Amino acid sequence: MEQHYPDIVAWFRGAAPYIKSQRGCVFVIYCSGEVIADAGRLPGLIADFALLHSLGVKLVLVHGARPQIEQKLKSGGISARYANGLCITEEETLTLIKETIATIRFDIEARLSMEPVNIPAGNAAGGHHNRIRVASGNFVTGRPVGVRGGVDFGYTGEVRGIDTHAIRALLDTDHIVLISSLGLSPTGEIFNLNAPDLAVAVAASLPAEKLVLLDGARISSAPPWGRRPGQIALSEAQSLLPGGKDARGMPGEDREGEETRGFYRHLGRAVRACRAGVRRTHLIDHRVDGALLLEVYTRDGVGVMVCADAYDTLRRALIGDIAGVIRLITPLEEQGILVRRSREKLEAEIDRFLVMERDGAIIACAAAYPCIDTSDSGPAVKMAELACLAVHQDYRNAECGNALLMAIEKETRARGMTHLFVLTTHTEHWFREHGFSRAGLGELPRTRQRMYNENRNAKVLIKPL
Template sequence: MTNTIETFSALDAPEYAPAQFVRWFREVAPYVHTMRGKTFVVGFGGDLVQEGKLNALVQDLSLLTALGVKLVLVFGSRPQVNEQLRLKGFDFQFGLTVEPTSAVALECCKEAAGEIRLDIEAAFSQGLPNTPMSNSHIHVISGNFVTAQPAGIIDGVDYKHTGKVRKFDIESIQKALSLGSVVLFGPIGFSPTGEAFNIAMEELATNIAISLKAEKLIFMNKSNLLRNENGEVITEIARADVDKLLQTSEQLELDIEFANYLKQSSRAVRRGVKRAHIIPHDLDGSILLEYFTHDGVGTMVVEDTLDDLRPATIDDVGAIVSLIEPLEADGTLVPRGRHIIERDVEKFTILEHDGIIYGCVSLMPYPNEKMGEMACLIVHPDWQSSGEGELLLRHTETKARALGLKHLFVLTTRTSHWFIKRGFTQGKVEDLPAEKQMNYNRARNSLIFIKKL
């Protein structure tokens, strides 16, 4: 089947298209700045190749490399291996869990991995005009970057040629990435004695992301997504919550493959990878939508330091007051009496480390208008410039979404630029909930900023 790409002339576009394009291009600019020079590890199974999604994915990955991303690809080959086994007359088929690999199955693994590797190299070699691959000139480098060792005997079962990662040649990998090349890993590793071992793609991708201290680990999944009780996609989840979820995976009937992706994502984030994403490969452009849109299209696992983040209690009122008082004194915040903090303490979240409370934020919901007010976003000066403000903002956004709110607003006299940089736009008094409009202090003349969630 031949892939065709639909194109159109700018003369045929609707009148509003240029304005939409300019606005979109400006909106994605911050993402472009943050991704340059960062390392992304992308893992996908053989089902993506089998379903004909490879070319579309490679085109999107080509765009990321053009924007300065250092890209590592890790592919699996389970469906292709099973097909090889079937064609050779063997009844055995690999499932979704790690299983022993016989000598015959290992040969099938080699054949399947070699075929997919060539398909990937061919896809990156495209240079058709009017496609994302035009003038790309992307080099793909693969080799014996991973040293493997046998999985051994587990619970009395000899796993034979099934292996696990022992170490990586990090220096060679980083050198290839520095040249602008895409580094490609297949699910085969080699021991110092020259033996080949079958390694699970998920384990391989996670380990290389950890070893490279990657910015992102991305797993391309089928259409399975993590959803809440209302059927809505959970776009962001803390690692600690993933671990709790996996402990009840049987009750929640998580798909085995998806549960494995969650497990590996949690391990990667716990070991220093900043973000792990699980995104659907059957959605065209999903890897771009995940990165260049606010909520993305899959599930992102984050660490959230989040052992330090907790709801405030009445015992925390004194610490919250001590954080607020200096800002009330210089006019940054509206003066609040201690009794107000005590009354609304359940609306506060605090940052605490080793018993020291060094940040806070409050969320006042207005459910009728599906809006929430974020207030008292404070980080102690000794802890600033390390992302704690971003952490409190992200937490508040997540909390507001969980309450069904659609917009978050703030009133400020000193920090407007900070909020503008984080997606807030200036509003008017008339945009506020009716109750808040009545209580708005016109003498203070605070600026109003609103963010769509």
């Protein structure tokens, strides 16, 4: 068992900044009916909800019930009817739907009540509770979808309003809020709501820091445009949708396969949530053990994250970045890949650096040094040296190096440089793949020739700008 300790310590150290920054934040988590029906994985997921709660995250859970409703209707000899991705709810089916949703809600409450609070000091008011407090209620006002495209959806509804004041009050008193996919009208009618769309509405109304969409195959299926990205900006996510839409449902003809259409529907919901003020929306396959914790408490997660703001930031380095740059380049200096730089040298030259930041951590850096030779007999030689290009080992296949190189080229070109050169001992082929050519020492500016370290014997590569 001892051999696992380093992994646990490393993970905990990596998770610590997220635990601290997310304490007190509101997460709205949608669990599809398929997730609830997965008897083998649901207990672990409930335990993860309890763990998030004990770490100070304010949780709002929105549950689906589609497969359970379909099974209930089937057992009653009724076939579920759908149009444009929405269930058609008739009066005879509404009673069965209410029974099914109530059963699921009480089951989730019972499971959460079995989980320990894990807060030995008790709550802020001085009381001690040996179980999690869960609250449900009439938080959602609904209205009928009505007749659309000639289809009467009956008691199928959509969200009209969310009682955010009541939800916030319960969250502030250490409750987990559980919301079912039913909406009440001011006249006492009950409407069957689309659960993931309800989760989007709740997250946008609060607004939540995160919206998490937990599902199975609909999230894990690879979209036609290739592998699922790990993190994407809001603008990119919207461009990936059919026609660039953020509509509530993708038409069935647009994509082949219900699972793929489901992925696009969830991606559309993520876009809507982020546009409404939710900073980050996560699409997670619940079948990955511990997926929720891995997504929330690790830098790269295991799902798809849509960000309202940029997740990776490429910017000019600041004096406060020096510690992060040192952590990044020290292993490469020890291997002899980079020339050693003292902290004092970095402090003096930090304005030469660009850094790539992911979620507060420096994951890549590069610097450019102008080298200009003037001569009475000819035009000045204007070149820039690319130096200290370093990418964290976890991101060397993530195009970080390409992005930094392109940024350095753009910047030096704007400053009137005609060529970019680099001295390298280990990565000649990478630079040649990116447009650099082998050159001789004599082709460098004279000032740089005099500084050349023959003991290092670095290769000279030049790229015209």
